Each structure stands twice: as C-alpha cells, then as structure tokens.
Amino acid sequence: MAVKLPSVLFVTSEMAPWVKTGGLGDVAAALPASLRQAGVDIRVLIPCYPALRAAFPDARTVAELPALAPALPAARLLAAHSDGLPLLLLDCPELFNRPGNPYLDSKGQDQPDNARRFGLLSRVAARLGQPGSPLGWQPDVVHVNDWQGGLAPAFLHYEGGVASVITVHNIAFQGCFGHDMLAGLGLPGHAWRFDGVEYHNQLSFLKAGLQFATRLSTVSPTYAREIQDARFGYGLAPLLRYRADALRGILNGIDTRVWNPATDTALPHPYSADEPAAKQLNKAALQAQMGLPVTNSCPLFGVISRLTHQKGLDLLLAIADGLPALPAQLVVLGSGDKDMEAGFQTLAQRLPAHVAVQIGFDETLAHRIEAGADSFLMPSRFEPCGLNQMYSLRYGTPPVVRATGGLADTVVDCDTPSSTERGNGFRIDGDSPHALWTSLERVCRTWRDQPRWARIQQNAMRQDFSWEQPAREYIDLYREAVSVCAELQ
Structure with a gap:
C-alpha cells in the first residue's frame, strides 16, 4: 500500500x-x-x-x-x-x-x-x-x-x-x-x-x-x-x-524543459550532446548580435549576472584590459552596482572588438549567451547554489567558478586527477584578480585543444540537473x- x-x-x-x-x-x-x-x-x-x-x-x-x-x-x-x-x-x-x-x-x-x-x-x-x-x-x-x-x-x-x-x-x-x-x-x-x-x-x-x-x-x-x-x-x-x-x-x-539546447526556441540553431556542431553557429550569431567580430580564432566568455561585489565581477573588471592579449572576447548581460555598470560600459567602449555589454536583463539574450559562449564566468565570492553554472553545463559551455556553495557541488575542475570522465569546468584558485586571470589563461589553453574541449563539453552536457x-x-x-x-x- x-x-x-x-x-x-x-x-x-x-x-x-x-x-x-x-x-x-x-x-x-x-x-x-x-x-x-x-x-x-x-x-x-x-x-x-x-x-x-x-x-x-x-x-x-x-x-x-x-x-x-x-x-x-x-x-x-x-x-x-x-x-x-x-x-x-x-x-x-x-x-x-x-x-x-x-x-x-x-x-x-x-x-x-x-x-x-x-x-x-x-x-x-x-x-x-x-x-x-x-x-x-x-x-x-x-x-x-x-x-x-x-x-x-x-x-x-x-x-x-x-x-x-x-x-x-x-x-x-x-x-x-x-x-x-x-x-x-x-x-x-x-x-x-x-x-x-x-x-x-x-x-x-x-x-x-x-x-x-x-x-x-x-x-x-x-x-x-x-x-x-x-x-x-x-x-x-x-x-x-x-x-x-x-x-x-x-x-x-533546473527546469530542463526551458533550459534544453535541443528545443530552446530562443536559439537560432538548436543542438544537443549527440549533435553538438551547431553550437559554433550560435557563437557566430551571438557575436553578430552583440557587435563583436565574428570569429572562432579565440574563445568567447559569457557573463549573465547581477553586477555586485558578491558575484566577483570587480575581479573581472580589474583584468579585462588583458583580454586582447589572451586573446579572448567577452559578452556581459546584467545590472546592479552603478559604478560597476559604468565600468563595464567603459570597457566595451575601450575594447569594442573584444567586449560587448548590455545593461539590464533580457531572457532571450540570456539563453543565447549560454549557447553562444565558449565558457561562462562565475567568480562569485559566495554562491548559495547558482543556476547559471547548471544552465552552462547543460549547454556545453564549461563554467569558470570559485569553489563555493553550489558551484563547488556542481563544477568538477577538468585538471584535477581522475577528472577525465567527470571534469566539466574550471575552478578559480583564490579570490583575487590574479587568480581569475590564471584561470582564464588556463581556459584559453584548454580551448585550443579542441578534442579535449569536446570531451569536457560532453561531460557537462550529459549530467542530470533536473528537479x-x-x-x-x-x-x-x-x-x-x-x-x-x-x-x-
């Protein structure tokens, strides 16, 4: 009974x-x-x-x-x-x-x-x-x-x-x-x-x-x-x-009906873990939408966040002038602290070929960033659970996170021992601009090894984050x- x-x-x-x-x-x-x-x-x-x-x-x-x-x-x-x-x-x-x-x-x-x-x-x-x-x-x-x-x-x-x-x-x-x-x-x-x-x-x-x-x-x-x-x-x-x-x-x-790259109506090009090739088309579409050069010669980092100290976005601002040297591109969607909003807007004006920023929130653009970015940045000082890292994993966009709260429970660093079958992202070793910069360099090196990057994406996309x-x-x-x-x- x-x-x-x-x-x-x-x-x-x-x-x-x-x-x-x-x-x-x-x-x-x-x-x-x-x-x-x-x-x-x-x-x-x-x-x-x-x-x-x-x-x-x-x-x-x-x-x-x-x-x-x-x-x-x-x-x-x-x-x-x-x-x-x-x-x-x-x-x-x-x-x-x-x-x-x-x-x-x-x-x-x-x-x-x-x-x-x-x-x-x-x-x-x-x-x-x-x-x-x-x-x-x-x-x-x-x-x-x-x-x-x-x-x-x-x-x-x-x-x-x-x-x-x-x-x-x-x-x-x-x-x-x-x-x-x-x-x-x-x-x-x-x-x-x-x-x-x-x-x-x-x-x-x-x-x-x-x-x-x-x-x-x-x-x-x-x-x-x-x-x-x-x-x-x-x-x-x-x-x-x-x-x-x-x-x-x-x-x-997460709501796997809403966050599913195979059926997501916000995406110009649906894709899945079994057929991941169209993810690259979403990257090109995102670059074009945000006014960035359309290229696959460097990784594209995504941020969707409240722009606050808790989220560690001040650390990103402190090192973002180095993006051309990596090289890498950055798309930011969010709002919050007015000085931080102004800092990212100024950064986009200074580096228009590498940084695009939209202040506010746009649900459709959020889905397109998850699909179009190569890697997702969450350098949070604390994060009770976090959902965006799970969206990113489901969309094959390896996240870069600090090992705190739910980020520690969901993101396995791809460079830890025995991480071949489980590694799905990157952990930031410390709460400083230097620690974040070191992680971004590591992402760029890993991204250039495309067979390994594809394995990390597969590890990410095949996890179960349903309710x-x-x-x-x-x-x-x-x-x-x-x-x-x-x-x-």
Whole structure:
C-alpha cells in the first residue's frame, strides 16, 4: 500500500516568469511543479502583484480574510492554475498593487512597508496551516522561502499548527525591522527574546524562521556547511550550528524543459550532446548580435549576472584590459552596482572588438549567451547554489567558478586527477584578480585543444540537473518535519 505523501503549502515572494529577481523565482516555478508531478498535493501562495493579476484575470475568490493583526489590512485569496499547478494569489491592493520589483520601489529603494507586506504573507501562510483554515484545506507542511515568509513558522510555533520548513536561498537578506512591528504583526510580547524573533534589537523575519521552523534547508550541501561558519553566516552561524541536526542542503535543479539546447526556441540553431556542431553557429550569431567580430580564432566568455561585489565581477573588471592579449572576447548581460555598470560600459567602449555589454536583463539574450559562449564566468565570492553554472553545463559551455556553495557541488575542475570522465569546468584558485586571470589563461589553453574541449563539453552536457532528485529529497524532508511535529504535540 502506497504511503500518503504530505500535502504542502509552498510560500514564495516571487515566481517566474511573472515576478523574478533571482534564483528563487526559478525555483518557485519548477520545484512545486516537480513535486506535483511526483504526486504531492501542493499549492503555491504568492502575493498578487500586478503581473500576476494581469496573467490571471479570471482568478476566482476562494477566501475572504479579515485583518489578522493591527498593522495588517483585510485581504482575500484568489485561486488560479498555471499548467495545472494550483496558485493562491494573496490579493491586497494596498500592499501589492504598485510598481517596482517585489521588494524595491521604482527608485530602487526598499518599499517602506515591507514589514507589513511580507508580515501579511507570513500571517496568511500560517493561518492556512492552522485548524479552521479559511480554505477548508489544511496542508501537512507550510514551506516558506527566505525572509519574506520567515514569520510563518513563528506564528505556527506560538499559536499551534502544522509542521513548517524554511529554505534559505541567500542568508545575506534577513528582513530586519523595528520592535514596533512585533505587536503590529500579531506576535506575542514574549516572542521578543534572543531565542525568539529578536535579533540585535530588531525583529528579524529570517531569524524567526530559522529559530522555529520544524526543518531547515538551503540550496546546496556546501552552502549548508558554509553558513554555519562566521565568514558566510551573516551573524546567524551560531543559531545554524545549534540547529544543525535540522538543517539539510538540497541542491537546486533546473527546469530542463526551458533550459534544453535541443528545443530552446530562443536559439537560432538548436543542438544537443549527440549533435553538438551547431553550437559554433550560435557563437557566430551571438557575436553578430552583440557587435563583436565574428570569429572562432579565440574563445568567447559569457557573463549573465547581477553586477555586485558578491558575484566577483570587480575581479573581472580589474583584468579585462588583458583580454586582447589572451586573446579572448567577452559578452556581459546584467545590472546592479552603478559604478560597476559604468565600468563595464567603459570597457566595451575601450575594447569594442573584444567586449560587448548590455545593461539590464533580457531572457532571450540570456539563453543565447549560454549557447553562444565558449565558457561562462562565475567568480562569485559566495554562491548559495547558482543556476547559471547548471544552465552552462547543460549547454556545453564549461563554467569558470570559485569553489563555493553550489558551484563547488556542481563544477568538477577538468585538471584535477581522475577528472577525465567527470571534469566539466574550471575552478578559480583564490579570490583575487590574479587568480581569475590564471584561470582564464588556463581556459584559453584548454580551448585550443579542441578534442579535449569536446570531451569536457560532453561531460557537462550529459549530467542530470533536473528537479527529480531534489523533489524526492524535499518529500523526505517534509515527511521528517511531519513526524517531528507529531512527536512534539
């Protein structure tokens, strides 16, 4: 007799393709779909931003929610479906119907009422996991992601309810607000403790989730170890060490339907591991599109990234004037730090035959860079999981990475002993411009040995980065959380 799978409420602040600022958007689109395919009764709770309201104009009201705390307005839940996946849209125009991304206004500043906005998301998530759920459906597990849902496990702890799981996608973002929000969001006064929701005299959504969730996860095994160290834990390492037995590192997957060079409609020339020759045609097309000389006399490096210190892109800027000497070309797509944006734009003006830059984000161009580049650069100082290196591997574009987080879990250096059958990329030995430059030289030398380069590409393209295995691991984690919660009641 088959064992019943836990039912799950998946709580997220973004979801591709409608609302995406980083990897969470992709995960929220792919993981619930994979869990549903595995037989899990799962529903996704997400704020009803303008993009979602426009995408689902026929969404129907399934619950009216009164004001659940002094600072929280009334709201309602709308039901919709995305390719069969049930969505619950948290409709509160006062908090969510506004321009800008989910967290920032149109000027790039934090929304001033983010505590109320995501306090409401957390409060509603917990309410759905408590007896008398307004839906008439109560999940076995409330699975929240990052700080935006982090108060839900705290509400479930103080008020009672089902098991909870919190997944940390980037511990650097913690959702910290003033003490005045404690009562405003409906938390009890005794929650203001070091072993409650208080964190350096602030209310921390993320700390609350890590303190009270039944089980914790993060997006790669290496990152799960790293965040228990002061260098990567952003002040929360002691709590994570205390809860180490409850913490799991589950490597993200990628949506292999979207990221498949054989069927990718964004590519002018589809190709596959069995028929890889057309990859070269994509390189020529990318060079032409970006205004670079169309040539196969040197490797083309690709970058798709937020332009920030975390991503190590300052290291690339420091050595990029040497690209003509390698020789090599570079295509950059991204946005972020304004000085870094200006630095790459100036670099492209100075080296027009070697560097092309587009500030912003373009999904089609991102796919074309993955397919057209010879090698992909990710010199990140820390990277919880990373998805682009997995896209690159799938597209036969060996990545150049630092051995941190999910990059360490997915990229095997092709020059390590016994790497002939597994080597799929290059690891940067250190956090300095010199270390990055040494790696680029190594890539160029290896690229010139085309039979060896082809073996590395094959090693990369034949790996399985689908969501099947991660989904199984999450199901095991849900079962564990349900079991632990039952023992505590």
